[in-house]
Amino acid sequence: MAERYTQLSGYRIMWVWVLFDLPVGTKAERKRATRFRNDLLDLGFEMVQFSVYLRHAWSREKAESYARKVGECVPPSGHVQVLFFTDKQYAQSKVYRGRAKPQSPDEKPRQLALF
Secondary structure (H helix, E strand, C coil): CHHHHHCCCCCCCEEEEEEEECCCCCHHHHHHHHHHHHHHHHCCCEEEECCEEEEEECCHHHHHHHHHHHHHHCCCCCEEEEEEEEHHHHHCCCECCCCCCCECCCCCCHHHCCC
């Protein structure tokens, strides 16, 4: 069983993306949206864009666990989606900044710096 987790696989390692659109028309709504963003940071997510957060997970099971924790933090109104990508899929993504040529994604978040 332990051997199963000792090999890193780009098909097993997952990236969990949280995309959301929360109402911010009132002071209470802004406070709930800020609390949700802070909850994501507390769960180890990193901001990619203002309403897009990303986190690394060692397995699909761990990714599902993070998704459940995100679900517990969702405010009563708004729209939140959790997407899952393998490490291989993430590595194939393209980043555009203005009309420049597409670039590979930025360096992987600090969570992988130990490897």
